Amino acid sequence: MESEFLDWVRQQGQQQFAALNAARRIVAVGIGDDAAVLNALGVTSCVVTTDLLCEGVHFRRAQTTAELIGRKALAVNLSDLAAMAARPAAAFVSLLLPRDSAAELARGIVSGMRPLADEFDVAIAGGDTNTWGGELVISVTAIGLAVGRRPPLLRSGAKPNDVLLVTGQLGGSLLGHHLTFVPRVREALLLNERYRLHAAMDISDGLALDLRRLAAASNCGAIVVADQIPVSAAAKELETDDRPALDHALGDGEDFELLLAAPPEVAAELLRQQPLDVPLTAIGRCTAEPGLSLQLADGRQIPLPHLGYTH
Amino acid sequence: MESEFLDWVRQQGQQQFAALNAARRIVAVGIGDDAAVLNALGVTSCVVTTDLLCEGVHFRRAQTTAELIGRKALAVNLSDLAAMAARPAAAFVSLLLPRDSAAELARGIVSGMRPLADEFDVAIAGGDTNTWGGELVISVTAIGLAVGRRPPLLRSGAKPNDVLLVTGQLGGSLLGHHLTFVPRVREALLLNERYRLHAAMDISDGLALDLRRLAAASNCGAIVVADQIPVSAAAKELETDDRPALDHALGDGEDFELLLAAPPEVAAELLRQQPLDVPLTAIGRCTAEPGLSLQLADGRQIPLPHLGYTH
Numbered sequence: 001m002e003s004e005f006l007d008w009v010r011q012q013g014q015q016q017f018a019a020l021n022a023a024r025r026i027v028a029v030g031i032g033d034d035a036a037v038l039n040a041l042g043v044t045s046c047v048v049t050t051d052l053l054c055e056g057v058h059f060r061r062a063q064t065t066a067e068l069i070g071r072k073a074l075a076v077n078l079s080d081l082a083a084m085a086a087r088p089a090a091a092f093v094s095l096l097l098p099r100d101s102a103a104e105l106a107r108g109i110v111s112g113m114r115p116l117a118d119e120f121d122v123a124i125a126g127g128d129t130n131t132w133g134g135e136l137v138i139s140v141t142a143i144g145l146a147v148g149r150r151p152p153l154l155r156s157g158a159k160p161n162d163v164l165l166v167t168g169q170l171g172g173s174l175l176g177h178h179l180t181f182v183p184r185v186r187e188a189l190l191l192n193e194r195y196r197l198h199a200a201m202d203i204s205d206g207l208a209l210d211l212r213r214l215a216a217a218s219n220c221g222a223i224v225v226a227d228q229i230p231v232s233a234a235a236k237e238l239e240t241d242d243r244p245a246l247d248h249a250l251g252d253g254e255d256f257e258l259l260l261a262a263p264p265e266v267a268a269e270l271l272r273q274q275p276l277d278v279p280l281t282a283i284g285r286c287t288a289e290p291g292l293s294l295q296l297a298d299g300r301q302i303p304l305p306h307l308g309y310t311h
Numbered sequence: 312m313e314s315e316f317l318d319w320v321r322q323q324g325q326q327q328f329a330a331l332n333a334a335r336r337i338v339a340v341g342i343g344d345d346a347a348v349l350n351a352l353g354v355t356s357c358v359v360t361t362d363l364l365c366e367g368v369h370f371r372r373a374q375t376t377a378e379l380i381g382r383k384a385l386a387v388n389l390s391d392l393a394a395m396a397a398r399p400a401a402a403f404v405s406l407l408l409p410r411d412s413a414a415e416l417a418r419g420i421v422s423g424m425r426p427l428a429d430e431f432d433v434a435i436a437g438g439d440t441n442t443w444g445g446e447l448v449i450s451v452t453a454i455g456l457a458v459g460r461r462p463p464l465l466r467s468g469a470k471p472n473d474v475l476l477v478t479g480q481l482g483g484s485l486l487g488h489h490l491t492f493v494p495r496v497r498e499a500l501l502l503n504e505r506y507r508l509h510a511a512m513d514i515s516d517g518l519a520l521d522l523r524r525l526a527a528a529s530n531c532g533a534i535v536v537a538d539q540i541p542v543s544a545a546a547k548e549l550e551t552d553d554r555p556a557l558d559h560a561l562g563d564g565e566d567f568e569l570l571l572a573a574p575p576e577v578a579a580e581l582l583r584q585q586p587l588d589v590p591l592t593a594i595g596r597c598t599a600e601p602g603l604s605l606q607l608a609d610g611r612q613i614p615l616p617h618l619g620y621t622h
């Protein structure tokens with residue numbers, strides 16, 4: 001029901017506002033990608049993204065600290081800007097604080113957010129603070145600028161035969177990575193500046209699900225090679241007889257790594273040069289035929305399992 | 312405690328990020344005004360504001376409809392853009408929906424928001440939707456553009472001897488106006504284009520409190536003339552022996568009218584020409600001496616009462 005409902009809301013949004021947005025050329029990219037691109041703001045595009053985090057869905061106060069929650073609320077937005085290869089510029093932070101511990105929580109959240117804002121040169125340029133009888137809610141809107149020679153990287157640019165690549169390792173984020181990850185902003189900016197990529201997104205709901213989204217947006221299919229997926233140590237730690245580490249790498253949410261599509265010659269250069277501090281790994285390729293497959297070690301191809309975190 | 316706490320959060324923000332923002336010239340106006348102004352986005356400024364509304368603080372579901380809540384969530388943000396004389400461009404809407412009625416609420420909220428977005432040519436360019444076990448929360452971020460010959464209107468530009476003016480009537484918003492008000496966007500754009508105003512803000516927490524903020528930001532004092540305050544019919548309806556209509560006009564929140572400061576000759580022209588569809592009323596003037604006074608009908612001046620809605 002919930003996923004249908006979210007689709008419905010998104011459709012509503014698209015139907016109701018598509019005509020409006022088309023006529024109004026400020027919105028170069030609206031609902032449906034990691035962030036919105038606003039044109040007509042002058043010489044550079046302005047990239048905007050927003051994410052709301054709340055108790056019980058994105059974190060549990062009993063299991064973490066206000067500092068880490070604040071850090072995460074900003075980090076997930078920066079990850080969305082990275083997914084568009086936009087340079088973070090400003091963030092707007094709205095807090096809804098439980099009355100009984102409002103001051104303490106706010107202090108922790110700001111402290112946790114600040115080092116990340118410093119590291120990525122993000123101005124916390126506004127926000128809204130309220131207290132209430134309910135649980136903690138944080139809503140962050142981040143604005144980035146498209147920089148350099150290239151326009152923002154979209155999900156929809158992948159072409160058949162493009163090589164699919166990922167940064168870092170996947171799976172098992174729940175063991176800690178989801179609270180401490182470094183958004184791939186520097187990596188995305190460097191890649192988009194130096195290499196002619198076709199598409200990018202951040203892996204927030206599991207590789208299998210996010211690849212499905214990238215393929216759908218690009219109107220292509222994809223084959224993923226099981227053996228090539230960089231499975232994290234955390235995913236291996238979570239491995240059970242019922243759920244192999246590969247399933248964690250394919251299905252666990254909140255990796256916040258980049259999923260990229262690049263033409264074969266660009267991908268070859270990327271893999272040879274390895275220009276990032278984190279590994280870049282080729283995990284498969286895009287296909288003209290629709291549908292997503294997983295190529296197993298024995299060479300068989302099976303449909304890519306429907307794994308992934310659905311809200 | 313709560314107001315101290317909010318001040319603390321604001322100070323934290325200002326202290327922690329002031330140096331950062333000064334070095335980073337994108338933030339022309341950051342925390343402390345109705346909205347943030349971002350420079351360096353090209354030929355026009357980009358104005359960003361965010362407001363979070365939640366059950367029990369800004370609305371009660373039992374007493375209103377999802378449509379009116381959705382409308383209000385967008386309207387309060389447009390009012391902040393109006394307060395800066397920025398033309399609304401795009402809005403980002405995050406919803407946190409109670410699980411038991413998520414679809415119905417989302418539908419209502421979108422339906423209620425849409426006509427206002429149409430009317431003011433605002434693209435709903437993104438957002439985030441979640442369901443949870445708690446109450447309804449809506450967070451909206453709106454982005455506007457500074458247009459025409461004038462820069463955005465700030466709170467801090469008022470000068471001694473400026474005439475203070477307000478649009479419309481004040482007080483008693485709770486009887487309905489707070490859910491149905493039309494943000495003063497057109498009025499602000501027209502005024503800022505045609506007249507040389509010094510300062511503006513929207514009256515969201517009551518004239519007395521918001522004037523205090525404008526005076527503080529402008530480093531001046533003010534005298535308000537009791538007889539000249541345009542008291543709404545709703546404020547008169549709420550009048551009791553304990554609480555005269557004037558107190559409602561001075562202290563009730565959510566008028567969402569404009570408070571303006573203009574040099575005497577500009578104010579005289581404004582009052583003669585009455586260029587808006589709503590009345591413009593002179594209510595007093597700014598003074599070089601600090602402090603806020605209320606001039607009564609008998610000519611006596613008393614300190615402006617500490618009325619107003621504090622969150």
